[in-house]
Amino acid sequence: MERRIKIFDTTLRDGEQTPGVCLDMAEKLEIARSLARLRVDVIEAGFPIASKGDFEGVSQIAAQIKGPVIAGLARAGKKDIETAAQALAKAERKRIHTFIATSDIHMEYKLKMSRQQVLETAEEAVRFAKTFTDDVEFSAEDASRSDWAFLCQVYGRAIAAGATVLNVPDTVGYTTPAEFGALIRHLKENVPGIDGVDISVHCHNDLGLAVANTLAAMENGATQLECTINGLGERAGNAALEELIMAFYTRKDYYKAVTNIDTKQIYRASRLVSTLTGIAVQANKAVVGDNAFAHESGIHQHGVLNNALTYEIISPEVIGVSRNSIVLGKHSGRHAFEERLKQMDYNLESETINLLFAKFKDLADRKKVVFDRDIEALVADKPQVRPEWYRLVYHQVVSGSQSTATATVRLETSNGEVEQASCGDGPVDAMFKAIEKAVGFGVELKDYQLKAVTAGEDALGEAAVWIEAGGEVFLGRGLSTDVIEASARAFVAAINKRLATHGYPETQQAAEGV
Template identity: 55%
Template sequence: MSRKIYVFDTTLRDGEQVPGAKLNRRQKLEIAEQLAKLGVDVIEAGFPCSSPEDLKAVQTVAEQVKGPVIAGLARAVPSDIDLAWEAVQKAERPRIHVFLGSSDIHLQKKLRRDRESALQQAVEAVKYAKKYCEDVEYSTEDASRSDFDYLCRVIEACVKAGATVINVPDTVGYAIPEQYGELIRRLRERVPALDKVILSVHCHNDLGLAVANSLAAIRNGAQQVECTINGVGERAGNASLEEIVMALRTRKAFYDAHTDIVTTEIYRTSRMVSRLMNIPVQPNKAIVGANAFAHSSGIHQDGILKDRSTYEIIRPEDVGVKAHSLVLTARSGRAALRHRLKELGYNLTDEQFERVHKRFLDVADRKKEISGQDLTSIVEIELTKVPETYTFQSLQIMSGNTMQPLASVTLMKDGQPHTDAATGNGPVNAVFNCIERIVGQEGKLRDYDLKAVTMGKDALGEAMVRVEINGAVYSGIGTSPDVIEASARAYVNAFNRFFANGNL
């Protein structure tokens, strides 16, 4: 029987630390419910002390999501631990996750304290958390750069104090797989107390080695892996859940380990996180990228047609990527659309279906055929919209290489049209300036990404923006066969997120 590896998902905490990817309570709950469906063992729902809103979001997840352990992160101080417990106490299976630096770099440069006082603080924090919660995880922050003997002392003391999970993070992505695997092996040999608890790892991707380091740790005895959907996270990101899970599944004989992840839910979860955080998945991303199961080489295509195993080590359907032959057009009726949505795995309420149907008709009127990818994009954007203060209605553009672009935009608010015009240094800039005039707020464009959802001249364009408004960054996403309209919809979406946060 292979070893069970526990999957600790920190998309809602570490993943949310990406600038502009902040999630509201409803969005966190939606992702958490999908993570439960995916089969993760632990959901780290947030960092409750970071803000009152995050505290409430973690409480909502703890109260409503059943199945996985729900964890809240806390620094090794009583006030943080109090808030973490307040956030997770109503969970079916609560966990308090406490952390403190263990490397001399963190102790001296950040915490300004010596090893002994930090060790005492760690022990006291675990004991304090244990008064609230039976399940306490302790993380030795920056473990991969810590003195080995001191690291052993900290781990042994925290297990004795009552920790049920010990996490050994590669916080800054400094480790090399051989070195990190060796660290895990040596810790298990040196600290017998680790046999009584779950040994966890948490790897960052600064050198592009997060997944490799996580797998090396599993190979050497780690029992829990901390990761995120699509590898999202601060700086270069975290270890990618889907890559670790599928590596263990595909090379099961080598690792002699398995997870309880429902792999057919991977692609759906990836798309949801990408949409709600407005972080596009790179096309060549392993497992969930648009090109992960695409073959353009004639030699590859010939091999695939003869036997898929020639060039595919993972079946697309195993991760929830499905090919469909039904083609939708503007003439397709509601029954065909409902059937197609059901094929794609969407069970929509009547209200949700009407929103999707309206947008489907709008796109289908301008596009010959609506592919599965087009429909997925339409559905996910419609279902993840925040309440709309302003709704995009129409735009007109006058532009050319010998004139200053001029845009006229109409937005709807409370059933009333609001129209204005503005110039810009390009048609998209003119549209953005016009939207700002209508909503009465200035924005500073921090990031702008435009891509085709499918191939062909009539491909659906998908625009993603990050806009700084009043010192905070808000993300927006929009689609349309017209890339300028897609950009406008994305910009309006970003401002609607701003207004949804009570900034009216």
């Protein structure tokens, strides 16, 4: 008999805590819509009390996303729980997820609380959360390093107070599959009332065991699995949703478990999250990496050509990857472009398709053929509804091994066009300095990445730029067959995001008369 397993996605909460990840409202909503299409059971939308941005993100997702349960995280305190309840007020289905640490090291050095105090606080938190919603999840932070007998007490109190889900986190990625499976089995046998609630697990990947530990927990009674797209998360990340789902799909004979996930949405969700977060998916990443369905050795190629099952245990079509990726060229019309979008399962508004088609035609003029990956990149880079103080109009770079790199840039603003030039240590540095002169203020560059979206000499390049201002990091992305242009667009996009949040620096305000 197959067991029904629930999928709890925390990409927008734990995943956004990945160093360097900074999503704005439009990006959070786009990821949330992708998760809804994926048909996850629960979307943990954020930690409402953490910041104004987190609160607004949870509020907007709660109001706009239908289908999955929308969860908000809260520490075991009334203010946290009240704030989470406010953020979730408009959710079709909502859950408050409250937590407190239970390991001796956390209680002594972080909480500075006794076991009795933790027991009472956990019970009070769940009981208070229950006044706002019937669906309350309780987590014992650092459960995998906690005393098992004490854990049973804490979870028993949480159930008595009304918890509907008990989460058992491996917060620091410390446990092993056999050990974690034994812990889940012990809890099932020793916590009063546990048969009436869902047992959830949240595993981190510090030792590379997050997926293995999660699967071991499921085999021993866990009914909800917490994970993220591409395994994003703090430090080494979390259990990867795509790996868990395809383990169930591919080895249904062994696991005898089913989920509600639409597997054909996996690849698109992975690429969207990678693009919006700026965190590249490693080429040899299981399920969604570029090499997942690549076969280089001659014997492998021969076997796959005769029968794909010789070396492919997952058909790429199952996760939404087309084997035939060369699709369109510069003579393709809007109808052909729209049909290809539909074949790729994109349901976009007519206005958005018009904007994308204009970008497609520009790209097709520069490339011989346009690949599915190019189209995916165009869709991920589609215009967002946000203010644009500056828009790149023109750029020119002169650089060589025996000369100083110089760049000229022209930006469009609400007051007309502004043009500036600068020198730098290489073409990209010169371009960035010219843009800084054009906008009138310096920028603290935190990171810069450049990658090819597709292969070949006319490959589409994708640039990502991180800048810091006011203690916040802003990510800008740029796309072009010209990597210098892609870099410039990414830098301008990051500056626009910074201005949308903080406005102009005081020195620039005086210069602009703001």
